[in-house]
Amino acid sequence: MLLNRRKLRWAAGLSLATVAIVWAFSAMGMFTRLEWAGFDQRMHLFRGHARLDPRIAVVLIDEPSLQAMDPLVGRYPWPRSVYADLIDYLALGGARAVVFDILFTETEKEGAARGQGMSPDDRRLVQASRDSGIAYHSMQIVREDANDNNRSQLSQPMPPLFRRRFALPNAGGFPERGNNSYSLPFNGLYQASKGVGTVGLDADTDGIYRRARLFQIYRGAVYPSLGVVPLLAMLHPQAVTEHDGTLHLGTLSIPLDRHGCYLVNMAGAIHPYSISGIFASIEALRGGDVQHLLIPPDTFKNKIVFIGASAAGLEDIKATAVANRTPGVFIHASIAGNILSGNFLHTVPAGAKWLIVWLLAASTLAAILLSNRLAWQLLVPLSIAACYAGWCYWQFALDRVYPLVAPEAAVMVGLLAAFTYLAFTEGRDRRRVRAMLSQYVSPAMLSQVLDRYQEQLRAEVGVRVNVSILFSDVRAFTSISERLSAEQVVDLLNTHFSVMSEIIFEHQGTLDKYIGDAIMAFWGAPIPVADHADRAVAAAMRMQRQLALVNRRLTEKEYPVINIGIGVNTGEVVLGNIGSVRKLDYTVIGDNVNLASRLEGLTSKYGCPVIISETTFQQLAGDIPCAPVDLVRVKGRRKPVRIYWPLALPDDEATTVAQARTLSRSVTDAFERYLHHDWARARDLYSGLGELPLAEVFISRCDEYGRQPPPADWDGVFTQTSK
Secondary structure, eight states, rough: HHHHHHHHHHHHHHHHHHHHHHHOOOOOOOTHHHHHHHHHHHHHHHTTBBBTTTTTTEEEEOHHHHHHHHHHHOOOSSOOHHHHHHHHHHHHOSSSEEEESOOOOOOOOOOTTTOOSSSSHHHHHHHHHHHHHHEEEEEEEEOOOOTTTTTGTTTOOHHHHHHHHHHEEEOOOOOOOOOOOOOOOOOTHHOOOSSSEEEEEOOOOTTOOOEEEEEEEEEEEEBBBTTTGGGHHHHHHHEEEEEETEEEEEEEEEOTTSOOEEEEOOOOOOEEHHHHHHHHHHHHTTOOOOOOOOSSSGGTTTTTTEEEEEEEEGEEEEEESSSSSHHHHHHHHHHHHHHHHHHHOOOOEEEEEEEHHHHHHHHHHHHHHHHOHHHHHHHHHHHHHHHHHHHHHHHHHTTOOOOHHOOOHHEEEHHHHHHHHHHHOOOOOHHHHHHTTTTTTHHHHHHHHHHHHHHHTTTTTTEEEEEEEEEEETTTTTHHHSOOOHHHHHHHHHHHHHHHHHHHHHTOOEEEEEEEEEEEESSOOSSOOHHHHHHHHHHHHHHHHHHHHHHHHHHTTTTTOOOOEEEEHHHHHEEEEEOOOOEEEEEESSHHHHHHHHHHHHHHHHHHSSSEEEEHHHHHHHHEEEEEEEEOOOOTSSEEEEEEEOOOTTTSHHHHHHHHHHHHHHHHHHHHHHHHHHHHHHHHHHHTTTSHHHHHHHHHHHHHHHHHHHTOOOOOOOOOOOO
């Protein structure tokens, strides 16, 4: 009991030290990018398919629009009358607001050249904005560094008329942020506008746009952003205030982060309308054809319509938490949708964050120091980390953003602190540590790391090698784990990993890592071998065959049986001790590693237990019959790759190998007919293969292409849109 009390006192002291270390790391910004990455992952998972509020629509100037409009109005920038026609059409359909994420800060050059101020097209835009009564335009408020050229132009007052019409009083809480310059819609246009909203978003230091300022301050007056300005007429705010991390807009309270910014709850599934489709409808309407409008005007009835650009040359593409290439107008539309629906992301206060860090650190240290079993000392911190990560993801689904990295770092730092304490106070046997390490790395790799310590453990050093990479993943593991307790999930994975790891070691592979329920391994390093492709494929097929043994053991424990998919790819990668001087991983990275992972994801789509790439197939030295599966372009990769299904191993029974060769020839014939557009013959050949999921995939494709053939230049490549 006295020993436990002493350990509890150490746990309490070390937990405070852990919090201090984590706080110092956080203050130095070491967790910032990791935290952003965790946020992006949750956003992509939970908001990647979220739809925009149905009361909002988006119209884009996209690449097809530039091509389609070129014969009609010339190259971009288009005459301002184009936008006037757009306003008239949307007003005809009963749109509630037309919001331009396009800056019209200057009149057209034609009018200026003639000394007329406004060209006829400018006047047309002004007239349409005034007559519709629903047009909102953009402005910019920025902070510029003073120099000899612009010093006299900075901090100029807003035009009195503009300030009276569009500024809101600073009722309190809005800090001055040094804004000293502005750009307004050209004179005449802002007078005709229903409202004017600020544009210009600031990315985080990693270049990703996650947050926005809903209001900008200029010389004491408050100006709404573009996503807010069309809503003011509906919200009727008497005053706008900001305090205690909350923006009060009338009766509506909007949460802000500690920097006073709004964390945008992005809609990942926005389906915009192309402006070319609208103008095709305008031309049809002018010709009297009201029956065949591509986009009828009443499509926009009672909607707030945001107009922006996605064409690459117009430079309004931004990286957001849900997509790398997002039109900037999507951010403004998402903000408006959040406010309309009240769908806000709520961040955790700083005090609660550090309380969580302390609780996780204290729990980790207590669990390790009060136990004498190594397995328990390792599993408890990992379970704490896993459970907290699960909690963060669950809370995100409920629109609450909990910090992920700092609490998880507290678990890791607490774990290191606890084992450091145990090492110095109880003298753990070094051979026990070596035995623990041997569970995670192959004997060949462990031996080479120890023999060549200076070369292998130096940070940021690597070599390019040709290897074969294997990815194995348990299918539908999430649904399986939901039916089990945390202890059962760990036991199930340990049962599976124990059998599969031994197979990898038996085939002289290097076990890289466990990724959740997945296994990553590679062949050809650190000890080079010429037949690494054969060894990887053989290991993959042995793993599939030994799955029966795993499932027997799981059945004995009354656990659900599992299925796995395995992908193998061969190619050049970077191999080395990757990480920092504090933490290194002996691993491989590169595009070929990503491709191996993608191939594993394709196994369920084609019903093939193992899929290998064409480079692996070409490097096979042994007699391994393989059937062509498809020619695919995987997500995140432009170059297509031919993929194969290995059917038998050279040491299998002769009848098994013969049957595999027969099946390989049959599938090859069917696939060749498919590539040559002979849909009927290909369908017959695939139908003759029996009830193979692969055959069902191509029978369905042949039927579809028979009804609606692909383009004449179709190259047989099937593009996968998911991982």
